[in-house]
Amino acid sequence: MTTTQDIIQRRSQIITTFKEELIRRLNLPYTPEDIHEDVSLLGSGLGLDSLDALEIVLCAESCFKLKFPEDGTSILRSINTIVDFVIAEQDKQQGGQQ
């Protein structure tokens, strides 16, 4: 049975991995703790542009070995929405292997 602690641990690991890679790739002037998971990635918030958006997609794809849908704008709203997508894809992949 999955406990609350399991959910937190899994999510926390994905968030940390993704933030560290994002900071490295985009050379962001923050530590992972400085970036709130709900902060807007594009436009407001971190203020990233469309080129950065591509880098975010590549970052998530390489970190978690998955593929973003062609029109994935809605997934890129925040780190949390990306993490939701990663978790859903991982669950799908694990379901497919069973």
Add this chain to the structure above:
Amino acid sequence: MRTSPLRDKLAALGATFTEQNGRELVARFTDRAAEYAAVRDNVGLADFSFVQVFRLPEAKGIDLLDTIVAGNVPRIRFGRVLHTFLADENGMLVADCYVANNDQELIFLCESIVPDADITGLLGPDAENLTSTHVLLNLDGARAYEVVKETFGPDVLGLPYLSVEVYQFEGTPAYLFRAGKTGEFGYQILASVSVAGSLFDKLYALTQKSGGRCVGFDIHQELRLEGRFFNIHAEGKRVRDPLVLGLQWMIDLDKENYRGAAAIKARRAAGLKQKIVGIAADTGLAVGDEVVAICHSDVLNRSLGLAVLPVETAYSGLSYRLSSGTTVQTISMPPIMPKSLKVKLDEV
């Protein structure tokens, strides 16, 4: 109490007014659901003249503002707008600010939770106070671009988010800021009181043509939360610590001197103990204890909120029992996909 130059027009349209720190503003008109739908589907016109506005000559303004706000003012490129905040000496929030770089001048828009005089006193004589000589009108919505395009021409479609451009309206300069806080297209128009009435009439007529209506600040606050934009008047006023609120992105972390810098740096070094997180419930939420902001999402038909929780539990995707006994779900924000994100302005 400071009132809007457009008060009579707004009252005639059914506005209900409220007061905040000595400033009168429109709380709402007559139909909350219609105001919500106007912004999410079409366009909402709102009077934001309660926001304080200042003009500073670039030469003096850069240094002055840079020693006050948390963001990096010298780095603002021409034609762009910096979204940042103003704190007190304890590093606690006082105002949500835009600083716009318009050639030889800086325009400072300040949405504060303190009386006007506190901000005016801070800026000193080099800042020209435009607050009572100008009006600030907001257009927000999935079709807001139609209204500004009709008013100022098709060039406005090329304005990126957080930018400023000056247009002419009846022979007087009108500053157009692309800077919404709802998740939909957002524009703010700053114009002289001398043309305020005719500008409002024109924008209102075009707003109606695009299926929109006048909206008040109450619905703006709900839409800010639903779009997960920071609201100084809700969670900002209740929490006040920018780090707990996740506003590190508004701070130039390398900057040494700005109001509250030492306190903010010390708290950052000590590490966060609490953090803000989105919550949702099928029943109504109320502000109190952990809950610092609430709204109703008509799109999701759910109550949404923001709660301050211990960092160990501030994760999306959990069931959480609040001190009040209510069980909520922690959620990823923003929980909705704004219609504006599907519109490509270069193809309009």
